[in-house]
Each structure stands twice: as C-alpha cells, then as structure tokens.
Amino acid sequence: DGGITQSPKYLFRKEGQNVTLSCEQNLNHDAMYWYRQDPGQGLRLIYYSQIVNDFQKGDIAEGYSVSREKKESFPLTVTSAQKNPTAFYLCASSIVFASGAYNEQFFGPGTRLTVL
Amino acid sequence: AQSVAQPEDQVNVAEGNPLTVKCTYSVSGNPYLFWYVQYPNRGLQFLLKYITGDNLVKGSYGFEAEFNKSQTSFHLKKPSALVSDSALYFCAVVPGGSYIPTFGRGTSLIVHP
Numbered sequence: 001d002g003g004i005t006q007s008p009k010y011l012f013r014k015e016g017q018n019v020t021l022s023c024e025q026n027l028n029h030d031a032m033y034w035y036r037q038d039p040g041q042g043l044r045l046i047y048y049s050q051i052v053n054d055f056q057k058g059d060i061a062e063g064y065s066v067s068r069e070k071k072e073s074f075p076l077t078v079t080s081a082q083k084n085p086t087a088f089y090l091c092a093s094s095i096v097f098a099s100g101a102y103n104e105q106f107f108g109p110g111t112r113l114t115v116l
Numbered sequence: 117a118q119s120v121a122q123p124e125d126q127v128n129v130a131e132g133n134p135l136t137v138k139c140t141y142s143v144s145g146n147p148y149l150f151w152y153v154q155y156p157n158r159g160l161q162f163l164l165k166y167i168t169g170d171n172l173v174k175g176s177y178g179f180e181a182e183f184n185k186s187q188t189s190f191h192l193k194k195p196s197a198l199v200s201d202s203a204l205y206f207c208a209v210v211p212g213g214s215y216i217p218t219f220g221r222g223t224s225l226i227v228h229p
Contacts, residue, residue, distance in 0.1 A: 102212075104150055104162040106162070110157065
C-alpha cells in the first residue's frame, strides 16, 4: 500500500533536548511538507521541499530544521531553540506537475510531541 | 497573499438533516480549492477539490462543494448528515502556479443522533 508514515506516534522531550520526527512516503511524490497543528489555529507550515537536497522555510520555521537527502524521506528536528514545541506535527506530500498544476496533499497520521 | 476564512468554529446539525460548512477565500488569479477532513488524533484526509470546470464538485462520502467565484466561496455540503461525519473540516486554497496551500482554521462538525 502506498502512503505516508510518521514515527513515533507520541514523543516526549525534556527541556533543552533536540528531537527528530520521522516522515517517509512511498508515493513517489516530489513535494513534502511539515505542519504544526495547535488547537484552534489550523495548520501552520514549518518547512517544505519540492526536490531532493532543497527545502524552504515556511511561516514558523524558527527552532526547527529539516533535511531532504532522499526523495522518500523528510525528517524534522525540533531544536531546543523552539520555545513552545508541544503540538501535533503533520507531514504531507503531493505531486508536482511540470505544468505547475497542483494536486491534493496526502497526510501522515501525525506525531504528538509533548515537552516535559 | 492568499487567505482562507472558515467563519464558524463549530457547526451542529441533527442526523439526517442537510449540512453546510462555510469557506471563503482571497487569492489572486485562479485558485485551486480543497476540503479535507480530520478525525481525532489522525492526519487530514482529502475530500474533494475544485480546479476548473463545473462549479459543483462531488467528493468522498457523499460530500459536495460549490465554487462561487463572485462570492469567493467554496462551501462544503451534504444532503443528509451522519453521526460518523462528526469531525474537523479544513478548507484550503492554492494560487495557480503555486504548490503551497493556505489552510483555514478548521470547523468542528458535530452531528447529533
């Protein structure tokens, strides 16, 4: 089955620690995205990547970092510089057409990060 | 810059009644419009989209949405609500030529038995 997997489902972090959230897709999608979801605030874009070895900051990139070494993988690191990291994190992917047309996103099941 | 408004934080409807979840948008050029649904502690699932063509779009689980260019709206509708439709619904807009969607804040749909 094709899809997006995120791990772990739940993650606990102590103050001052960096943690890495995994996102893997086998849909052969070029574009991948990381969102943060807080109650009542919808989805806010952290980082996105259209191709391997290239990524751009989204609206709330401070305190986060990503890499895109493989097409299938787009891990997100939440650094100690992120002041309020407790949230639900969603990874998504989509096809990028050469024409520039856009298609819908496919989402992973999410990772709930809690800072202790 | 584009924006999406979902004016209702919560919509309550009785099972069997029609439902509407509202969405208005602001974007330059011709937009791509989407609806997604999210069940508790899960990722978003795609429901339907408008790219071009017929203004009435039909999607998954009996949902449909009507694109109204003059009112810049894309309201989600279903003729007969089910209790299992209770979830969080998100509207999203993507300007033509972009691949970065802007999401609304979400509307919680509660269908009462």
